[in-house]
Amino acid sequence: MKAPNSLSAPPPFPPRRVLAIWCAHLAIDRWRQAEGCRRGEGADAAPVVLVGESAHGPRIAAVNAAAHDQGAAAGMMLADARALCPGLVVHPADPGGDLAFLERLALWAQRWGPWSALDPPDGLIVDITGAAHLFGGEQALVADAVRLMQGRGLAARIALAPTAGAAWALAHFGPQGAILSGEEDIARRLGPLPVAALRLDDDVQLLLRRLGLKRIEDLAMVERENLARRFRNRRAPAANPLVRLDQLLGRLPEPALPVIGVEAPMVQRRLMEPIRHRALLDRVAADLADDMARVLEGQGQGARRLELGLWKVDGDVIFRQLEMSAASRDPAHLVRLFAARLDDVDAGFGIEMVRLRASWTEPLALAQSDLEAAAERHGTSLATCIDRLTVRLGSQAVRRPVPQASHLPERAQRWQPPLAPVRTSQEEFEFHHRPLKILDRPESIAVIYAAPDGLPRVFGWRGRRHVIARAEGPERIAPEWWRERSSVRLRDYYRIEDEEGRRFWIYRHGIAGDGRGGLPEWFIQGLSA
Known part of the structure; x- marks a missing residue:
C-alpha cells in the first residue's frame, strides 16, 4: 500500500518523433529558382547539368529531368555525357551555396519543431516531439510540410518516425509522407528496404551484397556475433551495419548538431535624395560605422567581417566585403578600411540606400583606456596595420609561418592568419638542427x-x-x-x-x-x- 504522503511517479516523457526531409534535387531546384523558371519550363526545358571540377576533369554534380532522360547522370564525366547528349547546357555547381541554402532551409523548417539539424548534402532532420498537436496531428503536420516544400519549388520527400535513422530510411526509400509509430512498426515496415537505407558507405554495401545480405531484414537472419566479428575494426557508424541498425531501432543514441539562427547586426540608411559623389558616400559610410559601433558595443561584440551594400536607383546592388584580423568596433578604423574598397564604385544615376552588416562577430569586452593614451592614438596598432595590408594586398598575401608537429621538414610548417592564436606544445618546437x-x-x-x-x-x-x-x-x-x-x-x-x-x-x-x-x-x- 502506498503511503499517504508519497508522490506518484511523474508521467513519462512523450516518445521522440523525428521528421526527415530529403531534397532529392536540391542543387537543380536552387539553380531553377535563380533562373526564375518553373520545372520543365523556360531554361529548365533544355538538358541542363551542373558541373564541378575533379582530378580527372569536369564531373557532373547534378542534372535536370531533360538531361536525365537523355542519359546524363550525376557522377558522370562531362565528356562522356556530351557523347550521349551533345546539346547539354552546362552551368558551374556551387556546393558552398547549396550548403548555405540548406542552412537557411533548416532555420525555416523550425516552424514544425523546436530544433532542426543538417543532413548533408541535401537533407534535414527536424525534431517535432510534442509539437504535432499544434498542427492537428502528425498526418496534418506531414501534409503541411509537403505542401510548403512544394510551394518553395523543392522536390522533397518527407517521412516521420521515432528515430532519425528510421525517418531517413523512409524518406529515401519509402512512400511520400510515411509515418511510423513505434519500434515494432520500424522492424515490420523497414525490413524489406535495401541495406542502403542504413546509411552505410559504398564499400560496406558492396560487401553486404556479396554476402547475400541485400535487405535490412536479411541482417536479422545472421548471428549478431558473426557480424560483430566481421566489422569489429570499423568504428565509424557508416562503416558498421550493427551500429546503424541499433540507431535505426533506437537502441543507440544518434546525436545531432542543431542549427541555431544568429541575427547579424545590421544598420542602414535610406537616403531622401540619391547620392552620386564620393564625398557624400564617405559621409554615409562614416555614419553607418558609428551606428554599427554602438550596436556592437551594446552586444559586447566586435566585427571580424563587414559587408557594405549599395542599392542604386536603377535596381543594381553593389557589395563590398571587409575582413579584419582582429575583432574591432572602432568607427574611424572601419571607415579607413572601406575607403580603399569604394574607389571603383560607379554610382550611375545615384545610390538611394546603404546597408552595413556584420556577418562575423566575436566577443569584445569593454576596456578602460589609458589616461595617457591620447598620444598613442596617432600611432598604428599591429591589428590596424595588418588590416590595411590585407585590404591593399589581399588576404592570401598576409600570412605568417608557424611550426607544426611533424618530423618531415616539408610538413613542419604551416601558414595561418597573422593574429590567429598559435598552438604551443613542446613537441612542435623540439626539432633538430635545420638549414637556413x-x-x-x-x-x-x-x-x-x-x-x-x-x-x-x-x-x-x-x-x-x-x-x-x-x-x-x-x-x-x-x-x-x-x-x-x-x-x-x-x-x-x-x-x-x-x-x-x-x-x-x-x-x-x-x-x-x-x-x-x-x-x-x-x-x-x-x-x-
Missing part, C-alpha cells in the same frame, strides 16, 4: 657512392658536380604511419660540405633491401650558410 633555407620541393640528385647504403662521394645537382669533403649524419626520419601508406620508405638525412665550402642538406630515400622498392634515391632539401 629549405627548398619548396626536394630535388633529385645523381650520386656516386661505394655502397647503396653508404654516404655518396660525388653528386650532381642543377648541372654542377660536387665532391663531398665532410659529412655529418645520418638523422633517420620514419614515415608518418597515420598519414602514409605502409609502402613509404625511410629517410636518412646528412649535412654535407663540398670541396668549395658549400653546405647542403641531403637525404637518402629508402634503404637497400627494405622490400619497399628498388635502389635508394637521393634528394637535396636544404642549403646551409
Whole structure:
C-alpha cells in the first residue's frame, strides 16, 4: 500500500518523433529558382547539368529531368555525357551555396519543431516531439510540410518516425509522407528496404551484397556475433551495419548538431535624395560605422567581417566585403578600411540606400583606456596595420609561418592568419638542427657512392658536380604511419660540405633491401650558410 504522503511517479516523457526531409534535387531546384523558371519550363526545358571540377576533369554534380532522360547522370564525366547528349547546357555547381541554402532551409523548417539539424548534402532532420498537436496531428503536420516544400519549388520527400535513422530510411526509400509509430512498426515496415537505407558507405554495401545480405531484414537472419566479428575494426557508424541498425531501432543514441539562427547586426540608411559623389558616400559610410559601433558595443561584440551594400536607383546592388584580423568596433578604423574598397564604385544615376552588416562577430569586452593614451592614438596598432595590408594586398598575401608537429621538414610548417592564436606544445618546437633555407620541393640528385647504403662521394645537382669533403649524419626520419601508406620508405638525412665550402642538406630515400622498392634515391632539401 502506498503511503499517504508519497508522490506518484511523474508521467513519462512523450516518445521522440523525428521528421526527415530529403531534397532529392536540391542543387537543380536552387539553380531553377535563380533562373526564375518553373520545372520543365523556360531554361529548365533544355538538358541542363551542373558541373564541378575533379582530378580527372569536369564531373557532373547534378542534372535536370531533360538531361536525365537523355542519359546524363550525376557522377558522370562531362565528356562522356556530351557523347550521349551533345546539346547539354552546362552551368558551374556551387556546393558552398547549396550548403548555405540548406542552412537557411533548416532555420525555416523550425516552424514544425523546436530544433532542426543538417543532413548533408541535401537533407534535414527536424525534431517535432510534442509539437504535432499544434498542427492537428502528425498526418496534418506531414501534409503541411509537403505542401510548403512544394510551394518553395523543392522536390522533397518527407517521412516521420521515432528515430532519425528510421525517418531517413523512409524518406529515401519509402512512400511520400510515411509515418511510423513505434519500434515494432520500424522492424515490420523497414525490413524489406535495401541495406542502403542504413546509411552505410559504398564499400560496406558492396560487401553486404556479396554476402547475400541485400535487405535490412536479411541482417536479422545472421548471428549478431558473426557480424560483430566481421566489422569489429570499423568504428565509424557508416562503416558498421550493427551500429546503424541499433540507431535505426533506437537502441543507440544518434546525436545531432542543431542549427541555431544568429541575427547579424545590421544598420542602414535610406537616403531622401540619391547620392552620386564620393564625398557624400564617405559621409554615409562614416555614419553607418558609428551606428554599427554602438550596436556592437551594446552586444559586447566586435566585427571580424563587414559587408557594405549599395542599392542604386536603377535596381543594381553593389557589395563590398571587409575582413579584419582582429575583432574591432572602432568607427574611424572601419571607415579607413572601406575607403580603399569604394574607389571603383560607379554610382550611375545615384545610390538611394546603404546597408552595413556584420556577418562575423566575436566577443569584445569593454576596456578602460589609458589616461595617457591620447598620444598613442596617432600611432598604428599591429591589428590596424595588418588590416590595411590585407585590404591593399589581399588576404592570401598576409600570412605568417608557424611550426607544426611533424618530423618531415616539408610538413613542419604551416601558414595561418597573422593574429590567429598559435598552438604551443613542446613537441612542435623540439626539432633538430635545420638549414637556413629549405627548398619548396626536394630535388633529385645523381650520386656516386661505394655502397647503396653508404654516404655518396660525388653528386650532381642543377648541372654542377660536387665532391663531398665532410659529412655529418645520418638523422633517420620514419614515415608518418597515420598519414602514409605502409609502402613509404625511410629517410636518412646528412649535412654535407663540398670541396668549395658549400653546405647542403641531403637525404637518402629508402634503404637497400627494405622490400619497399628498388635502389635508394637521393634528394637535396636544404642549403646551409
